[in-house]
Amino acid sequence: MSVLSVEDLHVWFELPNDKELHAVQGISFELERGERLGLVGESGCGKTTAILAMMGLLPPTASAAGRIFLDGEDILAGGDDTMRPHRWTDIAMVFQGAMNAFDPVKTIGSQIQEPIEKAGLAEGKAARLRTAELLELVGIAGSRQDRYPHEFSGGMRQRAAIAMAIACEPKILLADEPTTALDVMVQAQILELLVQLTDDLGLAMIMVTHDLPLVSQVCNRAAVMYAGMIAETGTTAELYHHPLHPYTRMLFSATPDLLANHEIRSISGTPPRLDVAIEGCPFAPRCDSAIAACSTTPPPLRTAGPDHRAYCHVEVTK
Amino acid sequence: MSEQLLTVTDLVVQFKAGRKRVVHAVDGVSLSVAAGEFVALVGESGCGKTTTAQAVMRMVESQSGSIRYRDQDITRASQREMGPIRREMQIIFQDPYESLDPRFRVRDTVAEPLEIHNIDNREARVLAALERAGLAPAELYLDRYPHELSGGQRQRVSIAAALALEPTLLLADEPVSMLDVSVRAGLLGLLDDLRTGGLGILMITHDLSTAAHYADRICVMYLGRIVEEGPAHEVIRNPQHPYTQALVSVVPQPDPLRAMKPQILQGETPNPIDLPSGCRFHPRCPLAQDRCKSEDPQLRPAGTDGQQAACVLL
Numbered sequence: 001m002s003v004l005s006v007e008d009l010h011v012w013f014e015l016p017n018d019k020e021l022h023a024v025q026g027i028s029f030e031l032e033r034g035e036r037l038g039l040v041g042e043s044g045c046g047k048t049t050a051i052l053a054m055m056g057l058l059p060p061t062a063s064a065a066g067r068i069f070l071d072g073e074d075i076l077a078g079g080d081d082t083m084r085p086h087r088w089t090d091i092a093m094v095f096q097g098a099m100n101a102f103d104p105v106k107t108i109g110s111q112i113q114e115p116i117e118k119a120g121l122a123e124g125k126a127a128r129l130r131t132a133e134l135l136e137l138v139g140i141a142g143s144r145q146d147r148y149p150h151e152f153s154g155g156m157r158q159r160a161a162i163a164m165a166i167a168c169e170p171k172i173l174l175a176d177e178p179t180t181a182l183d184v185m186v187q188a189q190i191l192e193l194l195v196q197l198t199d200d201l202g203l204a205m206i207m208v209t210h211d212l213p214l215v216s217q218v219c220n221r222a223a224v225m226y227a228g229m230i231a232e233t234g235t236t237a238e239l240y241h242h243p244l245h246p247y248t249r250m251l252f253s254a255t256p257d258l259l260a261n262h263e264i265r266s267i268s269g270t271p272p273r274l275d276v277a278i279e280g281c282p283f284a285p286r287c288d289s290a291i292a293a294c295s296t297t298p299p300p301l302r303t304a305g306p307d308h309r310a311y312c313h314v315e316v317t318k
Numbered sequence: 319m320s321e322q323l324l325t326v327t328d329l330v331v332q333f334k335a336g337r338k339r340v341v342h343a344v345d346g347v348s349l350s351v352a353a354g355e356f357v358a359l360v361g362e363s364g365c366g367k368t369t370t371a372q373a374v375m376r377m378v379e380s381q382s383g384s385i386r387y388r389d390q391d392i393t394r395a396s397q398r399e400m401g402p403i404r405r406e407m408q409i410i411f412q413d414p415y416e417s418l419d420p421r422f423r424v425r426d427t428v429a430e431p432l433e434i435h436n437i438d439n440r441e442a443r444v445l446a447a448l449e450r451a452g453l454a455p456a457e458l459y460l461d462r463y464p465h466e467l468s469g470g471q472r473q474r475v476s477i478a479a480a481l482a483l484e485p486t487l488l489l490a491d492e493p494v495s496m497l498d499v500s501v502r503a504g505l506l507g508l509l510d511d512l513r514t515g516g517l518g519i520l521m522i523t524h525d526l527s528t529a530a531h532y533a534d535r536i537c538v539m540y541l542g543r544i545v546e547e548g549p550a551h552e553v554i555r556n557p558q559h560p561y562t563q564a565l566v567s568v569v570p571q572p573d574p575l576r577a578m579k580p581q582i583l584q585g586e587t588p589n590p591i592d593l594p595s596g597c598r599f600h601p602r603c604p605l606a607q608d609r610c611k612s613e614d615p616q617l618r619p620a621g622t623d624g625q626q627a628a629c630v631l632l
Contacts (some may be wrong), residue, residue, distance in 0.1 A: 043499040153586050183362040184524065188568035188582045210499065213527075213570035236574040254503045256527040258554060258569045259576070264531060266504035270468055 001072070002030040003171055003204050004091075009066035009076075011049050021275045023049045025228035027068070031204050032174065036195070038215030038222035038236070039208045040251075044271060047208045048096065048227040051174045054206075055093050068171075088115055092170035093118070096177040098161035102149040108157075109135075109145025112164045119168045134163040138193060155186035159193065162168065166197065173198070173205045179214065193220050212255050216240060221307065224248050227272050227282035234308035244302055244310035246289045278294030281313065289314045320352040321388070323487045323518040324374065327566030329383035331366070331373050335591055343369040344592045346383070350489060350618075351518040356510070358521045358529035358550070360538035360565075362587055367522045370539075371489045374520075375409050376400055387487070405435050408480035412492035414472035414550050418464040420438035425450070425460040428479045435483060443482055451478035477508065488512070506532050526569050530554045530582075538562050541598045542590055544617065548625030558620040558627035560603050563580045597630065605631060 024046040031037050039047045053064045053076070056270040068076040070090060076083045085186060093100065102111055112131045116122050122130050132142025138159040158178065165173060178194065179187040195218060198205050207219060215222045216236045223233040224247065231294040232245040243249040253265045269286040273277055281287070284294035290315060331344035344366040351357045358366045372378045374385055376392065386395045387403055388604055395403070408431075409456035411417045418427055436563045451474045452529065464472055473493065480488060490509065494502040513519050523529055529536050530550055537547040538561065545561040557563045567581040585600045588594060594601050600610040613630045620627040 042500060067334055156523040183587075184526070184565065184568055185362060185583050186586060188580050189584075192572075192580070192582060211570070212499070213572045216572050217570040218572040240573050241575075251499060254499050255572055256503075256525075256531040257572050258527045258530050258566070259571070260573070261531070264506070266502065266507065267500035268504070272345055 003033045003071060004031040005065040005069040006030070006050075006054070007069070009052050009064065010069065011046070011062055011064045013059075013064075014061045017277060019275045020116075020142060022277075023062075023228055023274060024053065024064075025274075025278075027222050027223075027225070027228075029230065029233060033171075034198065034202045035205055035221065036198055036205045036207065036219040038219035039206055039225060040215050040222055041209055041211065041225035042270065042271065045225040046274075047225050048176055048268065050225075051093065051176060051206060051208055054125070054174060055091060056080055056087060057093075064164060075078055077205035088165075088170065090170055091166045091172045091174065092165040092168065093174040094161055094165045094176065094178050096180065098165075099181075100153055100179075102157060102160070104149055107146050107148055108152065108160050109147075112145070112160065112167055114265075115164065115167050118226045121168060130167075131163075133156070134167055135160065137166075137197070139162045143162055154182060155189060158182065158186075158190055162190075162193065166201070166203070169201075171204060173203050174208070176208045177206060177210070178213075180209075194218065208223060213250060213257075224251070228274055229276065229311070230284060231283065231312075232308075232310035234305075234310075238305070238308045242308075242316075244304055244308065244316055245283075245312050246287045246309075246314065247283045250286075250288065271285075320354050322350055322352050322386075323388060324349075324351040324496045324520065325386040326350065326370070326374060327384045327386075329370065329373060329385065331369050331378060332381050339527045339591055342542050342593055344373060345489040345590075345593070346378070347539070347542070347544055348383075349520075349537050349544065349547070351520050353486065353515045353518050355535070356513045356519045356521065356533045358523055358536045359534035359539060360523055360526055360529050360536055362524060364541075364587060364590065365539040366542040366590070367539050368377065368491055371409065371491055371520065371522050373494070375404075375407065375489060385581055404606055405483045406485050407489070408483060408485040409489040409491065410473075410476045410480050410493055414476055415464075415496070416467050417476055418472055420464050422464075423460065424453075424462050424464075424467075424475050424478075426465075428482050431479055431483050437483070444478075445477040448475075450481050450512070451475070452504065453478060469497050469499070470505065470533075471622055473497060473505055474508070477505070481512075487518045487519070487520070491522070493521065494528070495523070495525065502528075515544075515626045526554065526565060538565065541587060541593065543628065545599065545629070546619070546620075546625070546627040548621065552622045552625050556621050557627075558625060558632055559599075559629050560605050560631075561599050562627070565606070597628075608629070 007028050008026045013021040041047050051056050067074045110132045114129045115129045134140050179190050224228045231247045250267050272282050281299045282293045286289045293313045299313050302310050320493045324386040327348050333341040335341050361367050373380045429440050432440045445456040451457045452472050464491045508514045531548045536553040537544045546562045564581045564583050596611040600606040613632045617626040620632045
């Protein structure tokens with residue numbers, strides 16, 4: 001059974017002009033135990049909003065609907081009452097820019113210790129010991145817990161942020177752009193750490209990113225999001241080699257590849273506004289394969305294999 | 319052979335960091351850009367690539383070395399002497415959200431350099447520059463403010479403002495790194511077209527995949543020095559310097575079945591205040607030997623024709 005199952009999740013934001021922005025428009029996916037799933041898409045596609053909903057950390061102007069099953073229990077049903085018991089202890093998150101979010105006047109160790117003590121896992125000396133263990137786990141000497149954030153490099157602070165997220169031994173780690181703003185070599189170090197941690201601890205991970213090659217390198221499976229919806233899900237190999245959705249294909253061909261010298265093509269146009277209802281397929285105006293039905297009718301589900309699904313009117317011809 | 323537009327020789331740029339401490343931002347860099355050539359200067363943050371570009375533009379002063387534009391030494395040129403040269407040498411910056419004045423309409427942003435250089439026939443030049451930058455029909459964009467434009471369109475306005483003076487050399491500092499993947503290709507394709515039209519381009523980037531794809535030549539910087547340079551294809555496919563080899567190996571690949579074995583260097587780049595002795599890469603180099611601690615390697619031919627690397631083991 002999957003550890004997390006999201007069914008028909010919607011998120012709306014209230015706008016000042018009495019309108020609503022439909023940021024997440026009915027997404028469904030499953031996360032297996034110990035699996036690394038990529039959630040990819042461009043800015044504004046709803047990927048961060050979706051995982052904030054899973055943490056129950058949406059801002060007050062947002063409302064969510066749908067079902068989020070954690071080990072069979074719908075944790076979205078009772079609002080914060082059903083979310084709170086699982087936050088950090090079952091589902092934890094590394095926020096985008098987490099490495100810059102440490103309090104500059106507290107030691108790194110005391111900031112990691114805080115959630116351990118709050119969750120009642122350990123106190124005082126035992127919590128200190130646990131903090132040292134966690135730092136060692138992410139590749140930082142435990143003796144450095146009394147250092148302040150400014151004494152750590154960016155890469156080390158990101159490691160500490162990961163240690164903090166896994167402090168309460170969660171089953172699921174949500175990582176939002178965990179390597180953005182890091183240099184390519186430090187990025188490689190952090191990705192290696194995430195792969196090793198999830199393998200060693202049996203931790204399932206959802207990695208949110210705009211960067212397809214990162215997902216290909218780290219994740220087993222990925223969901224490609226566009227305009228608040230999932231356009232396609234599949235294994236990373238299926239998505240690269242046999243994409244069902246034109247958006248997936250076009251996104252790969254817009255991505256420069258270090259070794260393959262394919263022609264790089266941009267995708268013209270911009271994503272649709274999410275404060276007005278979308279008719280038909282949201283990608284239709286930018287799609288190179290659109291037919292008449294695309295702009296009027298929501299796209300049907302297509303499958304190719306057990307785990308490979310896409311919502312598109314057009315059948316891929318090989 | 320095409321005309322050399324920019325020739326930088328042994329450039330040194332230092333900043334003071336408190337008493338007696340010196341940041342060796344650029345520590346002996348030589349590079350050149352010819353007309354119609356696309357050169358990428360790649361490296362990690364703090365390696366000195368942006369400072370190099372700023373020194374070329376005379377936005378920061380260099381301590382030694384020389385900068386030549388065409389056949390003119392501009393290393394110590396006065397601001398007045400730089401005036402006409404700045405017409406021909408333009409720079410665009412990373413952040414399209416910060417580099418445009420929010421109170422300026424597109425027409426004002428693009429016309430401003432024309433006013434500064436007192437060039438007439440502005441309206442026609444503005445329209446032409448916008449169209450060259452891919453904002454067509456230009457009339458549609460003239461009266462818009464930056465907030466009415468997408469990130470990609472803003473960056474195109476920056477490019478249009480740079481192109482309005484019809485420069486021969488364009489420096490581009492991370493021109494697409496703030497933009498979504500789907501629009502990056504359009505802008506890089508635009509730079510590529512301009513290059514085909516004879517513009518010389520020096521692009522500063524941390525993204526090897528982009529450099530591999532668009533540049534004719536790649537210069538790899540580490541701690542203030544160029545450690546390898548050569549034809550883009552060779553530097554990527556056949557890297558000679560151990561740093562380039564590691565850098566190339568950790569670039570994520572879009573095809574999950576083609577993952578390379580990443581050769582991950584431990585630690586992070588040391589700060590440019592206390593430079594390591596000998597080869598500045600030796601503390602992190604997987605191949606370092608004793609003599610690397612004392613010998614400071616210079617660029618010399620290595621690998622394929624036209625390729626150079628600074629490593630004593632080659």
